[in-house]
Amino acid sequence: MDMAGDTRETIVIVGGGICGLAIALALHRKGIRSLVLERAKTLQATGVILVHPNGWRALDQLSVASYLRQTAIPILSGQFISLDNDKMEELHIGKEELRCLKRTDLIKILADNLPPNTVRFGCNVLSMEMDPITSSPVLQLEDGTSLNAKVVIGCDGVNSKIAKLIGVKAPTIFNLLTIRGITIYPSAHKFGNEFKMIKKDDVIFGVTPMTTNRVFWFLTTKYISESDPKISKSHKLIVNAACELVKDFPSSIKEMVKNCSPEYSHFSECLKLQTPWDILRTQYRVGRVTVAGDAMHAMTPFIAQGGSASLEDAVVLARCLTGKTVVGGPSGGGSKMMVEEAFDEYLKERKQRVMRLSLQSYLLAKTEETSSKFIKFLCIVLMVVLFPDSFIHTRYDCGSL
Numbered sequence: 001m002d003m004a005g006d007t008r009e010t011i012v013i014v015g016g017g018i019c020g021l022a023i024a025l026a027l028h029r030k031g032i033r034s035l036v037l038e039r040a041k042t043l044q045a046t047g048v049i050l051v052h053p054n055g056w057r058a059l060d061q062l063s064v065a066s067y068l069r070q071t072a073i074p075i076l077s078g079q080f081i082s083l084d085n086d087k088m089e090e091l092h093i094g095k096e097e098l099r100c101l102k103r104t105d106l107i108k109i110l111a112d113n114l115p116p117n118t119v120r121f122g123c124n125v126l127s128m129e130m131d132p133i134t135s136s137p138v139l140q141l142e143d144g145t146s147l148n149a150k151v152v153i154g155c156d157g158v159n160s161k162i163a164k165l166i167g168v169k170a171p172t173i174f175n176l177l178t179i180r181g182i183t184i185y186p187s188a189h190k191f192g193n194e195f196k197m198i199k200k201d202d203v204i205f206g207v208t209p210m211t212t213n214r215v216f217w218f219l220t221t222k223y224i225s226e227s228d229p230k231i232s233k234s235h236k237l238i239v240n241a242a243c244e245l246v247k248d249f250p251s252s253i254k255e256m257v258k259n260c261s262p263e264y265s266h267f268s269e270c271l272k273l274q275t276p277w278d279i280l281r282t283q284y285r286v287g288r289v290t291v292a293g294d295a296m297h298a299m300t301p302f303i304a305q306g307g308s309a310s311l312e313d314a315v316v317l318a319r320c321l322t323g324k325t326v327v328g329g330p331s332g333g334g335s336k337m338m339v340e341e342a343f344d345e346y347l348k349e350r351k352q353r354v355m356r357l358s359l360q361s362y363l364l365a366k367t368e369e370t371s372s373k374f375i376k377f378l379c380i381v382l383m384v385v386l387f388p389d390s391f392i393h394t395r396y397d398c399g400s401l
C-alpha cells in the first residue's frame with residue numbers, strides 16, 4: 001500500500017489494545033483480513049488483568065486460552081474481610097475459571113496469532129470524515145496521510161477519538177483512586193489459590209495470586225484532593241502513597257505493599273465509566289463506523305470486566321459480520337447496508353450485556369465514592385435486589401465465533 005498519498009483498506013481497526021487485537025484475531029479466524037492502526041511504536045501493555053470465566057470462554061473461541069492457562073494459576077476461592085467490624089465471609093467466585101494474567105502475555109498472544117503486517121505501529125489517527133460521495137470513512141493520520149476504509153471499528157480506549165467523532169458522550173468520572181502493584185516473594189507466598197479482599201474505613205484492598213511466588217494487589221479509595229501530579233510517574237511515590245493508605249492493615253499487607261516490585265506499580269485517579277443510561281440511549285454506529293471495548297463501554301475496575309467484555313465484543317462482532325457474509329474474501333466486498341445491519345445486530349446484543357455490567361460497576365463505584373449515607377444505603381439495596389449473585393456476570397457466554 002502506498003503511504004505517500006491516499007490509501008484504501010477494507011476493515012480498519014483503530015487501536016491495538018486488547019479489544020482491537022482480539023477483533024483482528026476473531027476476524028482472522030473467520031478468514032477475514034483487517035488492518036489495526038496503533039499509535040504507539042510497539043505493543044502497549046503493563047500490569048495485570050483478571051480474567052473471569054466469561055473472558056476465558058471468549059479466549060477459547062479465539063483459540064489462545066490454552067497457552068494463557070499455562071501462565072497463571074487458577075483462583076479457587078475468595079474471602080472478604082472487614083476490619084471495621086471483624087466480619088469475614090466467603091466470596092462465591094464460582095467453580096469456573098478465574099486467573100490473573102500479565103497483560104503482556106495476553107496482548108502478545110493475540111498479536112502473535114495475527115498474519116504479518118496486520119498491526120501498523122506509530123499510526124496515530126487524528127480525525128475521521130465521511131467521503132461525501134461514497135459515504136465511506138476516511139481517516140486522517142498524524143503523518144499527514146489519509147486512509148480510506150470501508151469499515152472502521154474504533155477500539156481506541158477510554159478517551160476514544162472515534163467514539164467522540166460518532167457522537168458518543170464522554171464517560172462519567174468518579175472521584176476514586178486506585179493503586180495497583182505486583183509483589184514477588186523469593187519463596188512461595190502464603191495466599192495459595194485464594195483471592196482476598198480486605199476493607200478498612202474507605203480503603204478496599206485486594207490480593208490475587210498470579211503464580212506461586214507472585215501476587216497482584218490493588219487498593220481503591222476516595223480521591224479527596226488533587227494529588228501530586230508526579231506520583232503516577234514515580235514507583236517510589238506510588239509505593240509511599242499506598243503504604244500510607246494501608247498503615248492500619250495487617251503487617252502481611254503492609255509488607256506486601258512496601259516490597260512492591262518496580263516491575264509494576266500503577267496509580268490512577270478519576271475512574272471513568274459509561275453509565276447504563278448513556279449506553280441505552282447512545283447510537284454507537286454512524287454508517288459503517290462503530291466502536292468496541294473501552295471506546296464503547298469504559299468501566300470502573302470494581303468488577304474487573306472491561307477486558308473480558310472487550311474479548312466478548314470481538315467474538316460477537318466477528319460473528320455478526322461474517323454471519324451476514326458482508327465483508328472479507330479476496331475482494332473484501334459487502335454492501336453498505338449489510339455491514340450496517342451486521343453492526344446493528346452486534347450493538348443490540350452487546351448493549352444488553354454491557355448495560356448490566358455498567359450498572360453493577362456504577363453501583364459499586366457510587367457506594368465507594370459517595371459521602372451520603374442515604375445514597376450508599378440505596379446503592380447497597382439496589383445491588384442486593386438486582387444482583388443477588390454478584391458473580392452472575394461471569395457466567396455469561398458470548399457464544400461461538
Ligand SMILES: Cc1cc2nc3c(=O)[nH]c(=O)nc-3n(C[C@H](O)[C@H](O)[C@H](O)COP(=O)(O)OP(=O)(O)OC[C@H]3O[C@@H](n4cnc5c(N)ncnc54)[C@H](O)[C@@H]3O)c2cc1C
Pocket residue numbers: 014015016017018019020037038039040044048049050051123124125126155156157158160161178268292293294295299300301304305306307308309310
Ligand atoms: C485500574 C484498572 C484496572 C483494570 N482491571 C481489569 C481487570 O482486572 N480485568 C478486566 O477485564 N479489565 C480490567 N480493566 C479494564 C481493561 O483494562 C480495559 O477494559 C481494556 O484494556 C480495554 O481494552 P481496549 O482495547 O478497549 O482499550 P485499551 O487497552 O486502552 O487500548 C486502546 C489502544 O488504542 C490505542 N490508541 C488510542 N488512541 C489512538 C489513536 N488516536 N490512534 C491509534 N491508536 C490509538 C492505544 O495506544 C491503545 O493501544 C481495568 C481498567 C483499569 C483502569
